Amino acid sequence: MINEFIKPVELAKSYRLINHGPTVLVSSAHNGIQNVMAAAWNMGLDFSPAKVAVVIDKSTLTRELVEASGTFALNVPSRAIAKLVLDVGHKSGREFASKKLDALNVPHFAGTAIQAPLIDGCVAWLECKLIPEPHIQKTYDLFLGEVIAAHADTRVFENGHWKYDANTPEELQTLHYVAGNTFLTVGAAFNA
Amino acid sequence: MINEFIKPVELAKSYRLINHGPTVLVSSAHNGIQNVMAAAWNMGLDFSPAKVAVVIDKSTLTRELVEASGTFALNVPSRAIAKLVLDVGHKSGREFASKKLDALNVPHFAGTAIQAPLIDGCVAWLECKLIPEPHIQKTYDLFLGEVIAAHADTRVFENGHWKYDANTPEELQTLHYVAGNTFLTVGAAFNA
Numbered sequence: 001m002i003n004e005f006i007k008p009v010e011l012a013k014s015y016r017l018i019n020h021g022p023t024v025l026v027s028s029a030h031n032g033i034q035n036v037m038a039a040a041w042n043m044g045l046d047f048s049p050a051k052v053a054v055v056i057d058k059s060t061l062t063r064e065l066v067e068a069s070g071t072f073a074l075n076v077p078s079r080a081i082a083k084l085v086l087d088v089g090h091k092s093g094r095e096f097a098s099k100k101l102d103a104l105n106v107p108h109f110a111g112t113a114i115q116a117p118l119i120d121g122c123v124a125w126l127e128c129k130l131i132p133e134p135h136i137q138k139t140y141d142l143f144l145g146e147v148i149a150a151h152a153d154t155r156v157f158e159n160g161h162w163k164y165d166a167n168t169p170e171e172l173q174t175l176h177y178v179a180g181n182t183f184l185t186v187g188a189a190f191n192a
Numbered sequence: 193m194i195n196e197f198i199k200p201v202e203l204a205k206s207y208r209l210i211n212h213g214p215t216v217l218v219s220s221a222h223n224g225i226q227n228v229m230a231a232a233w234n235m236g237l238d239f240s241p242a243k244v245a246v247v248i249d250k251s252t253l254t255r256e257l258v259e260a261s262g263t264f265a266l267n268v269p270s271r272a273i274a275k276l277v278l279d280v281g282h283k284s285g286r287e288f289a290s291k292k293l294d295a296l297n298v299p300h301f302a303g304t305a306i307q308a309p310l311i312d313g314c315v316a317w318l319e320c321k322l323i324p325e326p327h328i329q330k331t332y333d334l335f336l337g338e339v340i341a342a343h344a345d346t347r348v349f350e351n352g353h354w355k356y357d358a359n360t361p362e363e364l365q366t367l368h369y370v371a372g373n374t375f376l377t378v379g380a381a382f383n384a
Binding site: 016019020021022023040041042043044045046051053055079082083085086133135136140141142144160161162164173176177178179180181182183184185186187188189190191192 | 208211212213214215232233234235236237238243245247271274275277278325327328332333334336352353354356365368369370371372373374375376377378379380381382383384
């Protein structure tokens with residue numbers, strides 16, 4: 001892993017990495033082509049085996065790579081790379097001759113289970129195997145995946161829990177997309 | 193509507209009510225029986241017509257009412273009712289002889305398009321018509337809906353945008369479920 005803070009997350013707890021509704025980056029790779037896009041529309045789908053759902057538009061290069069490779073990663077970006085999330089979200093890999101990561105200087109590292117690059121500057125990563133459901137892929141752009149490896153930054157997620165509090169550095173907060181170039185960030189955790 | 197702050201939201205902008213990943217309450221009604229449950233696993237699915245996706249477990253009374261009525265509402269709760277969200281999330285309507293709203297004193301009011309009750313103490317509401325997809329309902333507990341009416345509290349959502357800033361009263365923040373009785377709340381918006 002790219003730094004000492006990143007540790008594996010138990011698969012049965014991996015849903016918690018997106019349970020609070022962050023915008024994610026969807027990364028993918030096939031035949032040497034890598035890509036990444038932003039997706040506010042993602043959610044957990046099951047605990048065990050851990051599953052997720054994400055919307056991937058027909059027009060995207062990511063869609064092509066996910067369908068061809070049968071894999072994708074969800075990366076949970078932090079405020080440190082908010083600007084990059086917007087760039088990645090606004091521009092298609094097709095504009096860069098399928099070399100978006102290079103063109104936009106997206107820092108990345110290798111995962112442990114799939115070929116998709118994992119994006120640096122994120123605080124959690126879910127490596128997923130596509131669960132093929134052609135009807136909903138075609139009709140709703142809706143993709144399901146089984147989580148086969150997961151990792152998180154222990155500065156903010158440890159022992160199956162997010163640790164956000166008043167002392168968490170702002171740059172490690174997750175991003176929750178509103179519209180335009182506006183995000184909300186998470187505040188401190190509280191017990192109801 | 194139950195108070196003067198609640199105004200209609202343009203359907204094409206209604207996805208923004210859940211775009212930032214709040215935990216929602218799913219309310220439903222059929223043949224005079226009403227129910228409500230909590231669901232962290234929800235997301236937008238399309239802009240126009242506006243669609244949403246939500247996971248509704250097989251064991252729930254809500255599931256039965258949604259399938260029978262073909263409708264459901266997503267209610268976006270605020271911190272003011274965080275304790276109620278936990279109660280509603282931990283106890284099935286079946287434990288209360290299908291009278292969960294009465295038993296747990298869940299304040300509610302009538303919607304404009306469907307029979308499902310809208311929950312007071314929320315800051316946004318999406319009234320939805322089920323898009324029947326029996327295979328994914330049965331296999332993944334995954335339900336899709338078209339938004340046919342939407343409303344929001346203008347103190348926090350207006351002109352298609354959330355207005356969270358440092359001055360927003362804490363009790364109007366949305367809830368982002370972690371685990372146990374712990375939530376994260378949203379902080380101020382920022383522009384990347």
